[in-house]
Amino acid sequence: DAIAALRRIPASDADPALTARVAYNLGNAAYRLGAAAEASKPQEALQRWAEALVAYRRAMGADPDDQDAKLNHELVERKIAELKKKLEEQQQRQDQQQDQRQEEEKKDEQADQRQDGQEQQAGQQDRPQQGEEDRQQQQAEQPQDQDGAGEDERQAEQPTPDSASEQAAGEAIVWITLSGFFWWPRVLLGIEEQLYAFYDQADLLHRICQDQAAYMRRCLDEFCALCVPDFLTLAEDMSYNHGPMISRRQFQEFMAPWYAVVVPLARQRGIPVIVDSDGDVEPLIPWLEEAGVDGILPLERMAGVDAARVRARHPEWVMVGGFDKTVMHRGEAALRREFQRLLPVMRSGRFVPSVDHQTPPEVSLEDYRLYLGLLREYAAAAVA
Structure with missing residues (x-):
């Protein structure tokens, strides 16, 4: 494990050049691990890239003139933002698909209910029907419920x-x-x-x-x-x-x-x-x-x-x-x-x-x- 090996190298404030090199290499190693996991394990990639940012910031702290660490830090920030946006868009698509499935299931259920109702109505055709005058009389005698x-x-x-x-x-x-x-x-x-x-x-x-x-x-x-x-x-x-x-x-x-x-x-x-x-x-x-x-x-x-x-x-x-x-x-x-x-x-x-x-x-x-x-x-x- 390259990261474990690099971490075993002592980094001392007395030797800022060594600290900068070790931190820079740690950042590169973490970035590559994140890139390898990006397609299959995006959350792990985000975690690795977050570790890379920490390492690059440590390198820049030890050596403010380290332009490579600065450029790599900016690159990883962009990669994190792009991956987060991609994951959000995927989640939105999944939510939309789930809503669509639920809507289709609801329509299917309503269709089944209509079919059941039609079958029940067909079975009741031989029953005597209430006259229109009777219904109107009942409506006149019973005030309509306006709740809702x-x-x-x-x-x-x-x-x-x-x-x-x-x-x-x-x-x-x-x-x-x-x-x-x-x-x-x-x-x-x-x-x-x-x-x-x-x-x-x-x-x-x-x-x-x-x-x-x-x-x-x-x-x-x-x-x-x-x-x-x-x-x-x-x-x-x-x-x-x-x-x-x-x-x-x-x-x-x-x-x-x-x-x-x-x-x-x-x-x-x-x-x-x-x-x-x-x-x-x-x-x-x-x-x-x-x-x-x-x-x-x-x-x-x-x-x-x-x-x-x-x-x-x-x-x-x-x-x-x-x-x-x-x-x-x-x-x-x-x-x-x-x-x-x-x-x-x-x-x-x-x-x-x-x-x-x-x-x-x-x-x-x-x-x-x-x-x-x-x-x-x-x-x-x-x-x-």
């Missing part, structure tokens, strides 16, 4: 026993959010198709809302079995910057009948109902009041919604939001002016100032901490 129907649906998460106990101790607020009768059809159909459906597919919209009302009933029953939420929000998002996306007549025809089903269910349990809608919601509020709704959020300031104006027109209305988030990064004076603007509404009660949607990205952590501190200060002043 899409990521956009705002599903109700069941409260945990911990959250229920924290609520009972006054340490937490618990609420439930459900997809409303404008929101959920839009998730299913898309906004354009939904708006056409008010004219072209009225029966479909009513059926969707009927099923959603049944789903809401189940959610409330299961949720309230653990704890009664402090409030219920119905996600609607039915306004834009210049007002509602539907008319009052459409609201009364397509949504109010289902509010008349859900709102009493919440009221029976003492749960206030708050509608969540973006945009200019002020024209909506009378419609919602007539439907028995208690409040609205988030009072989007950028859409021109004014909490003071809403309070003047609707003294008992519950409101959350109304804070102009565009001032949050402008310093304490700007924040105080905004809180001063909202302070009379805060003193009127049934109002929680808050930004609508997310805090703007230009707001720093210190800005947000300042906002929270002032919120506590003005909240205390409002009830003093």
